[in-house]
Amino acid sequence: MTISSLTFGIGGNTVKSATSDNEQTSQGPKVFVSPKWVNKVINNKTNVKNYKIFEASYGNDKAFKKGHIPGAMHINTNSVESEKNQWNLLSGKTLRKLLLKHGVTSKTTLIVYSTDINAASRVAFAALYTGVNNIKIVNGGYNNWKKADYKIQKGAEKSVKSAKSFGSKVPLNSQYEIKTPADFKKQQKADPNVILASNRSWKEFTGKTSGYSYIKEKGEPKGAVYAKTSKTSADSAYLLKKDGTVKSASQVAPTWKEWGITPESNIDFYCGTGWRATTAFFICYQAGWKNIHVFDGGWYAWNKAHKKNPAKYQVQVGSPRSDNVKILK
Secondary structure, eight states: OOOSSOEEEETTEEEEOTTSOSSBOSSSBOOEEOHHHHHHHHTTOSSOOSEEEEEEESSOSHHHHHOBSTTOEEEEGGGTBOGGGTTOBOOHHHHHHHHHHTTOOTTSEEEEEOSSHHHHHHHHHHHHHHTOOOEEEETTHHHHHHHTTOOOBOSSOOOOOOOSOOSSOSSTTGGGEEOSHHHHHHHHHHOTTOEEEEOSOHHHHTTSOOSOTTOOOOOEETTOEEOOOOSSTTOOGGGBOTTSOBOOHHHHHHHHHTTTOOTTSOEEEEOSSSHHHHHHHHHHHHTTOSSEEEETTHHHHHHHHHHHOTTTSOEEESOTTSTTOEEEO
16 A cells, blocks of 8 residues: 555654655654655755755766756765775765765755665765765656656756865764674674674575675675575665665565564674665665664675684575575684
8 A cells, every 4th residue: 555645643743654755754764755855855845955966876977967867966986985995885084075075064965866776875875874864865766757757957067065064073873884794793792683684686695696796705694694685786676666666664574574684673784795785774774773784894895704714704605594504614
């Protein structure tokens, strides 16, 4: 059942449903917003005045120049992560510098979109981590913007005045990131029940493929469970509806629950290098799941750690529910 607008009372207060484009849902911060709402923001028909729009993609701005949402600025995902840093997010200070350069502060409403939901989520997560609390992701991305027949702007981005002060310490929201395998081990020692939830495809999860041309080894961190998300290493197909918009947490939760992943769990989402995990994170973040994180290093970093210390960073190959799962140590 789809409800476009609904309010209900709790203790005399009125709470807006999670399907509207308001700042807050009944569970958590409203993240995924419609192209219609973004168009209203651009045309000064909302109370949102301090905003910036990012188009996120890997590489250069060639596609951006062919057409983008009016006023958007292109963000290369390489500006928020790097191979040298094991594809983890860059430091809070580096990310702050990037945001300030584009006029973004901790008080800015940051609207992010892409043709790839994972690219948008990755850049949005970098901004949240740094300290931008009012994060919006265009539901359905640029494709749905075009389907709605809203105005398209062509050419290079227009220059924007940089901001001088970010307005908070950085990173302000580091609690959402588990950076390295060593950090995960510390977390696991404090809470042995923490769940390492793989957002990788079933073939990746069961060791049939690594999923990446630059990762030879196959497998998963020992103890990982399957959070059904993707068909390949380059999508989050099971988290999306046919129109490209995201499913709600309640829609994806039943398959996750089969593997012990619930709203009450202490969860570290991960994939190969963090893109798919951030999409899963934001779906749960909007739903108000409290104890969620992105294990940023993912399989890429775990595999490197395993090579150096296989006994500490053990690897499972095959479904942990099968009798023939192998543990490499």
